[in-house]
Amino acid sequence: MSHKSTSLSSIALQKFKKNFWGVLSFIVILFYAIIALFAYVLAPDDTQYANQMHISIHSQPPGFTVNLLQLPSVQTESSFWDWWNGKTSTIEEIPYSDLDFKDGNFYYRPYDVDGNLLPFIEVPLKLGDKMDLSRFRESYTSKKTFLLGTDKYGRDLLSRMMIGTRVSISIGFVTVFISLFIGIFLGAVAGYYGGKIDAAIMWLINVTWSIPTLLMVIAISIALGKGFLTVFIAVGLTMWVEVARVVRGQIIVAKEYQYVTAAKALGFNNFRIITKHILPNIMAPVIVISAANFAASILIESGLSFLGLGAQPPMPSWGSMIKDHYQYIILDKAYLAIVPGIAIMTLVMAFMLLGNALRDALDVKTS
Known part of the structure; x- marks a missing residue:
């Protein structure tokens, strides 16, 4: 006889x-998370930070296709962690429009976006007469399509977008973890014990909340230098205050309930009452706040990168990509700024909608 599970977790699911x-x-968040995890495996340009520049094909539209001359450069050994850190480029890619063979030497005509016929340049490889032009094409050339076009430095925009996903996802997870760890602890202590402890923690919360995130980032940047770690610390240290206030308010109400009185009568210690009895019953608003903090941290990081205080070049960030191309919005290449903007919008909206859905699912007052 089948038995339908009626546990709170199964009902919420x-x-x-x-x-x-x-x-x-x-599904949208999972999609972005998979891209962030396997960015270098999925990206067309799997070199570190997808930083291969081709100035001659800068700012090209989506679907742009070009022939590339691939010349060997630095020889490096592959590593297992290349799938995570990206590969070191071992070839030099040169966009060209035409090839020629003369007097035992190969020549290429550099690509020109305006369609001008530039003079041929000798290929810096001594291959002799044994290799004809067709074999040279097979060995040292390729055709590449840029699905989202190229940025103003001629880099693959799709690859930069994929690797930039890591910045937004990782800073969201780190800041939410910091906010939950600090906020739940201080909020629970303040709400449960009250008195002078509550007053001291509330003073700390109010002081921290009064410091603008940008000001804190600037102060930490002076101490630690601009970079990815600075954004992690600065955003994380400003996100916990809202969690602490919500947890404090919920515990002030919850500690008066009969199940808490019963737990005290049974001799349970305060730590068990807070962690095992009160917190599980007040997590619905905390989850909503966490989802909102995740979304807010992505926006803050994007804004800081736009101002030059976030992830530093050549590390790709959606905010810095908008910064590099916002002037193109008034031109015919607005997609260079719109594409990362749409990515930020969809990821932030997904977290907000997920938080609302989890709030409804975990609300014990609804059936």
Whole structure:
């Protein structure tokens, strides 16, 4: 005889599955997370930071195709961690429009975006008369299509977008972890014990909340220098205050409930009452706040990168990509700024919708 599970977790999961926008947002977040994890495996340009520049083909539209001359350069050994860190480029790619063979030497005509016929340049390889032009094409040339076009430095925009996903996803996870760790601890202590402890923690919360994130980033940048780690610390240290206030308010109300009085009567210690009895019953608003903090941290990081205080070049970041190309919005190449903007918008919206769906699923007052 089959028995249908009626546990709170299974009920919450069933309610979540019925929420179309919640499931869709979860799929979108999972999609971005997979791209972030396997960015260098999926990206067309798998070199570190996808930083191969081709100035002669800068700012080309999506679907742009060009012939590339691939000349051997530095020889390096491959590593297992190349899938995570990216490969060191071992070839030099040169866009060309035509090839020629004369007097035992190969020549290429550099690509020109305006269609001008530039003079031929000798290929710096001594291959002799044994290799004809057709074999040279097979060995040292390729045709490459840039699905999202190229940026103003001639780099593959799609690859930069994929690797830039790591910055947004990772800073979201780190800041949410910091906010939960600090916020839940201080909020629980303040709300449960009250008195002078509550007053001291609330003073710390108010002081921290009064410091603008940008000001804190500037201060930390002076101490640690601009970079990825600075953004992690600065954003994380400003996100916990809202969690602490929510947890404090919820515990002030929850500690008066009968199940807490019963737990005290049974002789349970305060740590067990807070962690085992109160916190599991107040996590719904905390989860919503965490989802909002995840979305807010992505926006803050993008804004800081736009101002030059976030991830530093050549590390790709959606905010810095908008910074590099925002002037193109008034030209016919607005997609260079719109593409990363759409990525930021969809990821932030997905987290907000996911938070709302989890709030509804975990709300014990609804059936």
